[in-house]
Amino acid sequence: MKLEILIKPFISSVLLVLCLASCTNLEIEETDSIISEDAGDGGFSGIADPTSSLNDLYNKVGSDFQTQENMYALEEVTTDELLIPTRGTDWGDNGVWRQLHTHTWTSSHLFVKNAWNNLNQNVFRASEIIESNPDAQVLAEAKFLRAFNMFFVMDLFGSVPFRQVDEGPDVNPTVLSRTEAYNFIMTDLQEAMTGLPEGSPGVANTGKATKTAANFLLAKLYLNAHIYNGSGTADSADMQKVIDAVDAIAAQGFAIQEGYFQIFEPTDDSETIFFTTSEVAARIYNSLHYNQNSPDNTGGGWNGFSTLAEFYDTFEGAPNSNYVGDDQEERRGWVPDATTANAQNLGIGRGFLIGQQYDSDGTPLKNRQGAPLSFTKEIPAIVGNGEETGMRLLKYHPFDPTDAENQNNSFRKHQILFRYADAHLMKAEAMMRMDQDPTAMVNQLRQSRVDTPDLPSVTEAELLAERGRELYIEFWRRNDLVRFGQFTAPWSLKEVDGDPNMNLFPIPETALLSNPNLVQNPGY
Structure with missing residues (x-):
């Protein structure tokens, strides 16, 4: 699959103007932020319609x-959860996917540059709204979104450039250290609390910023504080703040949802804290084979994203298959066989897809060469693979457009970013880092997942594994691995030297050229 076909970047009219500017005029390149048209010409005069800008x-x-x-590539493809093997010429893409898996990226990697640009642009746009004297709720939501985007800049890159809205292209953005950025984010979230709605479970209440979403992000901050401040040791006071934030979320009615894969449907549930109305097609079709069709997409999948055997093996169930009745825990999902495939599940399973795949009428599917379409557990190499190499992961599921519940196409615009089970496990981890036993907390979650037995005890390694089992491909694996000291550890098809510098991505080359206040991260 060609990379240029798959990338669909958001390009605003402002960025288009910037891109047309001379390539030698690095001072106004869109690396640190966009720049207001009136910045530097008498000051910032405000946005005419802050509410509309907030929606944008x-x-x-x-x-x-x-x-x-x-973002998805940096957060997930760099981890032990995903691998995009090159199959013939498909998914070669000049090595951009292989570099992420093997941790051999550089400061010129396209996804690193794009993530940096997008996040920093969003921080600036939020600042423009904040400085436009909006009403209290718009102000609070803008501060939440600024904190949200700056959190990921800080988490991924360490230092954070910050441009005031009245600064023109002749002013180099200030650079916040990781500690300064942490404090800035904390202040934004605490100030946002006064103007945000409470937030309660339900699709109507969780698509925008709420106090509950702010508490979730605060919990993430406190849980990772010892990483961000460089101490390396969790402070008990911070861990207590994690617990308090999670308890505040639970007090609003959020709780563990029974029926794991139902959480990823666009219906009300007790877990979703914050979702975006963005399409989830990439979460579905980047993994499915070309011949795995569904009523809404008869063209099939893109046959890319796979997972590692060792990650699959962390789940309960048969080691070499995942058909219905293989004694698997609920979160590992299932693959329909010839007798269970039907129109309701479209012939496509959920969770880990391994072994022979079937059409909705129970017919065994074939690959494009006519051989059985049977996904292998092992991936022998990063390159030189066949079409069926590697297990696939599927949380969001194709939908039937003839189903009345899906007539508004809402399934494609409901991607979860914050979820209560994550908060629940954050609380368990905070307890563990305060030398309390988290076993009961973890087993409370597992008891809500069908066929998932209790753990006799929960060590640090087991808690990291549990977070993987519950939250796979939900944008948090890299963050977890860094916090548990495992991001530079070895896994299949990754040569490792244990370089701790890889815990941060490099500042893109273009950003360094355009802003001399930035300093490249060590090791790059």
Whole structure:
């Protein structure tokens, strides 16, 4: 699959103007932020319609998180959860996917540059709204979105450039250290709390910023504080703040949802805290084979994203298949066989797709050469693979457009970013880092997942594994691996030297050229 076909970047009219500017005019390149048209010409005069701009910003954030490149690639493809093996000439793409898996990226990697640009642009746009004297709720939501985007800049890159809205292209953005950015984000979230609605479970209440979403992001901040401040040791006071934030979320009625894969449908549930109205097609079709059709997409999948055998083996169930009745835990999902495939599940399973795949009428599918379409557990190499190499992962599912519940196409615009089970496990981890036993908390979650037995005890390694089992491909695996000291550890088809510098991505080359206040991260 050609990369240029798959990338669908959001390009605003402002960025288009910037891109047409001379390539030698690095001072106004879109690396650190966009620049207001009136910046530097008498000061910033404000946005005419802050509410409309806020809605545009929500859409921009959703667009940034909906693709398989950029944010998703940096957060998931760099981990032990995903691998995009090159199959013949498909998914070669000049090595951009292989570099992420093997941790051999450089400061010129396209996805690194795009993620940096998108996040920093969003921070600036939020600042423009904030400085336009909006009403209290618009102000609070803009501060939440600024904190949200700056959180990911800080988490991925360490230092954070910040441009004031009245600064023109002749002013180099200030650069916040990781500690300064942490404090800035904390202040934005705490100030946003006063103007945000409470937030309660349900699709109507969780597509925008709420106090509950702010508490979730605060919990993430406190849980990772010892990583961001460089101490390396969790502070008990921070861990207590994690617990308090999670308890505040639970007090609003959020709880673990029974029926795991129902959470990823566009219906009300008790877990979703914050979702974006962005398409989830990339979460579906980048993994499915070309011949795996569904009523809404008769063209089949893109046959790319796979998972590693060792990650699959962390789940309960038969080691070499995942058919219905293989004694698998609920979260590992299932593959329909010839007798269970039907129109309701479209012949496509959920979770881990391994072994022979079937059409909706129970007919065994074939690959494009006519051989059985049977996904292999092992991936022998990053290159030189066949069409069926590697297990596939599927949380969001294709839908039947003839189903009345899907007539509004809402399934494609409901991607979850914050979820209560994550908060629940954050609380368990905070307890563990305060030398309390998290076993009961973890087993409370597992008891809500069918055929998932209790754990006799929960060690640090087991808690990391549990977060993987619950939250796979939900944007948090890299963050977890860094916090548990495992991001530079070995896994299949990844040569590792244990370089801790890889815990941060490099500052893109273009950003360094355009802003001399930036300093490249160590090791790059």
